[in-house]
Amino acid sequence: MNYDCIVIGAGMSGLAAGIRLAMFDKKVVILEKHSIPGGLNSYYQRKNLDVGGVRHFDVGLHALTNFMKKGEKGKPFSKLLKQLRLSYDDFRLHPQTYSKIQFPDVSLKFSNDFALLESEVNSHFPKEMDNFLRLVETVRDFNELDLTLGYRSSRETLKQIIRDDLLTEMILCPLLIYGSAWEDDMDFAQFVIMFKSLYFEGFGRPEGGVRTIISLLMKKFEEAGGSIRFRTAVSEIKTNAKGEAIGVVASGEDLMAPIILSSIGYPETVKLTQKFPSQKVPRTGAMTFLESIFVYDQKIPLAVNDSTIVFYNNSRHYSYRPAANFFDSASAVICFPDNYETQKRIGEGTVRVTYMANYEQWKNLSRQDYELKKEVVGDSAFELVKKLAPDFQGKLVFKDIFSPLTIEKYTWHMNGTVYGSVDKTRDGTTPVPNLFIIGTDQGFLGIVGSILSGISMANLHGLMTGSEA
Amino acid sequence: MTASEVRQVVIDIIADIAPDEDVTVIEDSKSLREQLDLDSMDFLDIVMELRKRHKVEVPQEDYPKLATLESCVSYLSPKMA
Ligand SMILES: Cc1cc2nc3c(=O)[nH]c(=O)nc-3n(C[C@H](O)[C@H](O)[C@H](O)COP(=O)(O)OP(=O)(O)OC[C@H]3O[C@@H](n4cnc5c(N)ncnc54)[C@H](O)[C@@H]3O)c2cc1C
Numbered sequence: 231m232n233y234d235c236i237v238i239g240a241g242m243s244g245l246a247a248g249i250r251l252a253m254f255d256k257k258v259v260i261l262e263k264h265s266i267p268g269g270l271n272s273y274y275q276r277k278n279l280d281v282g283g284v285r286h287f288d289v290g291l292h293a294l295t296n297f298m299k300k301g302e303k304g305k306p307f308s309k310l311l312k313q314l315r316l317s318y319d320d321f322r323l324h325p326q327t328y329s330k331i332q333f334p335d336v337s338l339k340f341s342n343d344f345a346l347l348e349s350e351v352n353s354h355f356p357k358e359m360d361n362f363l364r365l366v367e368t369v370r371d372f373n374e375l376d377l378t379l380g381y382r383s384s385r386e387t388l389k390q391i392i393r394d395d396l397l398t399e400m401i402l403c404p405l406l407i408y409g410s411a412w413e414d415d416m417d418f419a420q421f422v423i424m425f426k427s428l429y430f431e432g433f434g435r436p437e438g439g440v441r442t443i444i445s446l447l448m449k450k451f452e453e454a455g456g457s458i459r460f461r462t463a464v465s466e467i468k469t470n471a472k473g474e475a476i477g478v479v480a481s482g483e484d485l486m487a488p489i490i491l492s493s494i495g496y497p498e499t500v501k502l503t504q505k506f507p508s509q510k511v512p513r514t515g516a517m518t519f520l521e522s523i524f525v526y527d528q529k530i531p532l533a534v535n536d537s538t539i540v541f542y543n544n545s546r547h548y549s550y551r552p553a554a555n556f557f558d559s560a561s562a563v564i565c566f567p568d569n570y571e572t573q574k575r576i577g578e579g580t581v582r583v584t585y586m587a588n589y590e591q592w593k594n595l596s597r598q599d600y601e602l603k604k605e606v607v608g609d610s611a612f613e614l615v616k617k618l619a620p621d622f623q624g625k626l627v628f629k630d631i632f633s634p635l636t637i638e639k640y641t642w643h644m645n646g647t648v649y650g651s652v653d654k655t656r657d658g659t660t661p662v663p664n665l666f667i668i669g670t671d672q673g674f675l676g677i678v679g680s681i682l683s684g685i686s687m688a689n690l691h692g693l694m695t696g697s698e699a
Numbered sequence: 700m701t702a703s704e705v706r707q708v709v710i711d712i713i714a715d716i717a718p719d720e721d722v723t724v725i726e727d728s729k730s731l732r733e734q735l736d737l738d739s740m741d742f743l744d745i746v747m748e749l750r751k752r753h754k755v756e757v758p759q760e761d762y763p764k765l766a767t768l769e770s771c772v773s774y775l776s777p778k779m780a
Binding site: 253254255301303304308309312313315317685686689693694 | 716718759
């Protein structure tokens with residue numbers, strides 16, 4: 231079969247790229263190894279043994295970043311809506327109440343109104359307020375979308391602006407764990423993207439969770455005339471004598487196209503490309519996580535806990551690196567998805583806890599030890615929830631814990647990495663002509679980031695190339 | 700197409716790609732970017748829609764010629780004659 235364009239992977243970036251190409255009459259196919267779309271932010275279900283039926287879970291979704299109110303302009307989310315011709319109301323977004331960065335002696339709250347974080351910094355770090363405002367200016371003036379930027383350490387940059395190390399740690403904590411492929415640091419352009427999407431803009435949650443987003447994207451793609459194949463693994467990216475990508479082998483079949491957009495990760499893409507110049511092989515990132523999901527027979531009353539997401543850390547230094555011992559209970563992200571405003575407060579309650587993990591150690595466990603270790607993680611996370619919601623009387627009715635191995639098993643990201651390689655390709659190009667990287671390893675991640683990556687890479691490499699439709 | 704038909708073609712496209720904009724108040728001689736929330740991605744969409752709906756090709760070096768409604772009409776009219 232011949233196509234104008236092949237997209238590998240039906241995650242957020244692949245679906246978005248597919249929509250843009252199909253919208254302008256490109257003959258496009260999305261090839262997905264899994265049986266359903268969504269990738270790192272997909273969904274699954276588990277039997278509800280008490281009442282029959284099933285409970286639905288999202289793999290990832292804590293928060294949709296880049297929150298905006300209806301009608302706001304010039305924002306990442308408004309760009310996404312316009313480019314995919316989706317309407318704001320389709321997302322049925324509920325804003326967060328507020329979130330907080332909780333360290334031993336001090337907590338900083340932030341919400342979808344940046345003034346809250348400013349006033350929190352002002353009251354807890356009055357001596358740093360001017361420096362914080364300087365940082366805000368620097369972030370505001372920075373062009374993070376410049377595709378020619380190289381790596382620049384955020385820690386080094388922050389050191390020149392903020393003097394109190396504790397404030398630096400607290401600012402970095404949510405930004406690192408929500409989007410850094412690098413250990414203990416992140417590229418400054420990525421810092422700026424994350425600062426804007428978390429602190430300037432904030433969090434929302436679509437009613438119905440990630441399914442709402444995925445079904446909007448799927449519907450758009452199909453309406454635009456694109457085709458999609460599930461349970462179809464790409465096993466090889468084919469090149470010609472000149473070293474240009476010309477097609478793929480998918481489930482044993484040859485599919486040809488002059489443009490190939492891959493969302494499966496940069497190192498993962500290289501592995502499938504026979505003639506990849508070996509000196510340029512990107513490194514696999516080490517950051518991977520464990521997620522514990524608890525379902526209670528009731529929602530946690532707002533009087534007990536009304537925050538949406540807590541970025542918890544038990545010391546003054548925030549360590550962001552693979553856990554020394556299977557998982558790191560020194561820090562965690564605790565998400566209370568019931569605490570988005572204007573959501574119904576009846577029915578079961580859910581809490582999600584994310585810990586940093588260590589892929590190698592999990593990989594080497596026996597089946598039995600693996601299950602036991604997961605129990606240890608679950609117990610630790612359960613205690614942490616109790617600590618944050620001490621007077622909650624609800625009964626635990628279900629729990630599920632997934633590990634780096636689960637992530638690897640269902641998304642085929644090497645080492646269960648969530649934020650991809652530490653070697654990004656910001657303009658999407660690879661040493662192989664006609665083969666482009668989209669999504670996480672183009673340097674834009676999270677749901678909104680990877681969708682925007684799919685859009686902009688499809689525009690740049692699929693639509694603006696001047697080739698005829 | 701007459702000049703006013705070409706003008707309408709452009710307005711229809713803008714209305715579709717930026718549904719939240721009021722296209723009835725656009726001033727012909729003023730920059731579209733300044734009046735509306737349009738960025739370079741949106742200009743790409745105008746170009747792509749011109750190709751899709753009217754088979755008109757606008758090479759990348761000519762994008763600046765789409766800056767105002769007036770310039771759109773004078774640039775596109777010969778192509779859509
Ligand atoms: C636990 C967890 C929590 C998260 N929480 C949030 C959150 O709250 N908010 C947020 O914005 N983001 C969150 N994220 C991050 C977000 O999910 C990702 O950044 C985003 O989904 C990445 O999308 P992508 O398109 O780049 O890649 P992917 O989603 O990885 O898409 C790649 C696709 O390619 C497929 N594939 C792989 N190999 C092949 C092959 N050989 N052939 C064909 N197909 C293949 C995969 O199955 C996958 O569907 C979370 C992620 C995780 C894991």
